[in-house]
Amino acid sequence: MQETARLIEQAGGRAVAIQADVASEAAVEAAVGRAIQAFGRIDFAVNNAGIEQPQILFDEISTQEWQRLIGINLGGVFFSMKHLIPAMLKQGSGAIVNIGWGAAAKGFRKQAAYCASKFGVVGLSKGVALDYADKNIRVNVVPPGIIATPMMDRFYGGTDEGIASVIAQEPVGRMGRPEDIAGMALWLCSDLGAFTTGANIIVDGAQTT
Numbered sequence: 001m002q003e004t005a006r007l008i009e010q011a012g013g014r015a016v017a018i019q020a021d022v023a024s025e026a027a028v029e030a031a032v033g034r035a036i037q038a039f040g041r042i043d044f045a046v047n048n049a050g051i052e053q054p055q056i057l058f059d060e061i062s063t064q065e066w067q068r069l070i071g072i073n074l075g076g077v078f079f080s081m082k083h084l085i086p087a088m089l090k091q092g093s094g095a096i097v098n099i100g101w102g103a104a105a106k107g108f109r110k111q112a113a114y115c116a117s118k119f120g121v122v123g124l125s126k127g128v129a130l131d132y133a134d135k136n137i138r139v140n141v142v143p144p145g146i147i148a149t150p151m152m153d154r155f156y157g158g159t160d161e162g163i164a165s166v167i168a169q170e171p172v173g174r175m176g177r178p179e180d181i182a183g184m185a186l187w188l189c190s191d192l193g194a195f196t197t198g199a200n201i202i203v204d205g206a207q208t209t
Helices: 002-010 025-039 063-091 112-135 150-156 160-167 178-189
Strands: 044-047 094-099 137-142
Touching: 025 063, 044 063, 044 178, 063 094, 063 112, 063 137, 094 112, 094 178, 112 137, 137 178, 150 160
Parallel strands: 044 094, 094 137
Antiparallel strands: none
């Protein structure tokens, strides 16, 4: 996190690294407050924090695991928007991008709790988008496909066989890159996406097509 802030500043930007537990409303509220204190306003936000579910059947999911998945993957988005929206209303504009997953486009075996959390992100985002569409605040969802990240390494074990099984699921013949998702988020946050709100734009190399 600190390294990312350093690279931004090295490139000529300004950055403040703030660590927060997105499942804690108090922590999220404090993080939003610190960002506003540092920059005066929040023009756009990307909610990207999330955790994966072990590959287990529904009846094997513990209540604790369920609450953890929902608390971070869905609760984090709720708390973030709850404290971002008032600031954006005050300044008269804003754009929010919530990162989902392909699990919000269709169900996946042994991923019931994860699917529930990501379907929830889509429903929550669409409702909030309608609430504030006439207030110049846009809310959209970008569900990634299989992206080459440490989370995906953990999910498939980081083995050659695991990677091959992942790539076999992608019609484009490769895993996605973080930049593939960042590009869509940037578009939605920019003026190019000024007429786009309440959308669920899947970026997954046609995996769920």
